[in-house]
Amino acid sequence: MPAPSVSVRVPAKVNVQLAVGPSRPDGFHDLANVFLAVSLYDLVTATEAAGLSVGVEGPGSEQVPTDDRNLAVRAARLLAEHHGRPADVRLDIVKDIPVAGGMAGGSADAAGALLACDTLWGTATPREELLAICAELGSDVPFSLVGGAALGRGRGERLTELPVGGEFHWVFALADGGLSTPAVYRECDRLRGAAPVAAPEPDPALLGALAAGDAAALAPTLANDLQPAALSLRPALAETLAAGAAAGALAGLVSGSGPSCAFLVDSAPAAAALVAALAGSGHCRAARATTGPAAGATTIDSHA
Numbered sequence: 641m642p643a644p645s646v647s648v649r650v651p652a653k654v655n656v657q658l659a660v661g662p663s664r665p666d667g668f669h670d671l672a673n674v675f676l677a678v679s680l681y682d683l684v685t686a687t688e689a690a691g692l693s694v695g696v697e698g699p700g701s702e703q704v705p706t707d708d709r710n711l712a713v714r715a716a717r718l719l720a721e722h723h724g725r726p727a728d729v730r731l732d733i734v735k736d737i738p739v740a741g742g743m744a745g746g747s748a749d750a751a752g753a754l755l756a757c758d759t760l761w762g763t764a765t766p767r768e769e770l771l772a773i774c775a776e777l778g779s780d781v782p783f784s785l786v787g788g789a790a791l792g793r794g795r796g797e798r799l800t801e802l803p804v805g806g807e808f809h810w811v812f813a814l815a816d817g818g819l820s821t822p823a824v825y826r827e828c829d830r831l832r833g834a835a836p837v838a839a840p841e842p843d844p845a846l847l848g849a850l851a852a853g854d855a856a857a858l859a860p861t862l863a864n865d866l867q868p869a870a871l872s873l874r875p876a877l878a879e880t881l882a883a884g885a886a887a888g889a890l891a892g893l894v895s896g897s898g899p900s901c902a903f904l905v906d907s908a909p910a911a912a913a914l915v916a917a918l919a920g921s922g923h924c925r926a927a928r929a930t931t932g933p934a935a936g937a938t939t940i941d942s943h944a
């Protein structure tokens with residue numbers, strides 16, 4: 641008999657709007673963060689074992705730590721502590737979400753590990769408690785669990801679900817090498833200098849376009865306050881954005897802290913055409929077509 645195991649699929653995200661407020665005393669920034677989950681997934685499998693270990697495979701996996709710095713390992717430990725039980729589990733992560741790509745890959749693995757361990761261990765943690773553990777692990781982790789579309793307030797961890805009136809088509813240009821999220825926030829502060837920074841607020845036109853499922857209306861409202869910082873640290877991203885625009889995207893922006901770039905298009909054929917154009921442009925490592933909203937962390941296989 642194989643050991644009991646549970647597999648969970650977890651989506652990447654794009655920040656359709658990322659409004660960044662001033663730096664807080666705790667080093668974080670208050671946000672109006674409009675998250676959309678997209679159909680690019682990591683797979684996290686939790687298998688019964690003595691002790692805690694992790695294996696990671698897929699593109700960029702050599703950059704992912706396999707010790708206690710791994711967010712999925714930290715998630716399993718926190719859940720075990722929460723229930724006063726040993727963190728006995730083998731975690732296997734298959735990455736498709738780019739590492740340090742601004743698409744919440746590590747956060748996805750943390751949310752996936754929480755759900756997989758909770759099912760494997762039979763701990764049946766109430767949703768609110770799981771979300772609190774997610775928030776302790778990182779600002780993006782609650783959204784990775786929930787998926788769909790949501791407005792994140794505070795540092796992005798306080799979520800309100802958002803209505804979405806249809807499926808949006810997105811193409812991602814994936815970059816070689818990552819960008820450090822804290823470094824991008826620091827660069828944002830540096831570029832802003834001493835100028836006063838407005839309190840971050842969601843854009844009503846953007847929320848309306850999401851609710852209507854209207855890509856043409858959504859396109860001009862896409863906004864990312866971290867984009868100037870990501871471009872400052874990685875100037876070549878301007879060429880990637882220009883290549884997507886020239887190849888017919890409705891709009892494009894840097895995804896979160898970058899360096900992945902996200903392009904909105906109006907149909908699946910348009911997405912396929914843009915993938916082909918970007919892949920041959922020399923301005924990205926790879927291009928991927930996705931749709932959103934995608935479901936949050938979902939158990940796809942359970943032999944617990």
Ligand SMILES: C[C@](O)(CO)[C@H](O)COP(=O)(O)OP(=O)(O)OC[C@H]1O[C@@H](n2ccc(N)nc2=O)[C@H](O)[C@@H]1O
Nearest residue numbers: 667668669671778779780781795796821822825896897
């Ligand atoms: C850029 C985004 O991906 C947009 O969704 C997130 O804001 C980043 O979320 P994350 O990767 O889960 O970030 P965390 O692990 O919580 O924080 C990493 C670091 O990013 C910076 N950080 C993060 C979130 C936030 N609201 N303000 C910040 O300044 C801080 O320097 C923090 O120490």
Ligand SMILES: Nc1ncnc2c1ncn2[C@@H]1O[C@H](COP(=O)(O)OP(=O)(O)OP(=O)(O)O)[C@@H](O)[C@H]1O
Nearest residue numbers: 710711739740741742743744745746747749780821
């Ligand atoms: N399971 C994991 N998967 C990926 N990276 C991890 C993981 N655990 C820890 N890390 C570390 O976290 C860093 C950031 O990786 P991640 O893929 O989460 O970035 P990101 O997608 O840019 O994050 P975000 O969009 O939430 O800011 C990596 O450089 C890696 O060292």
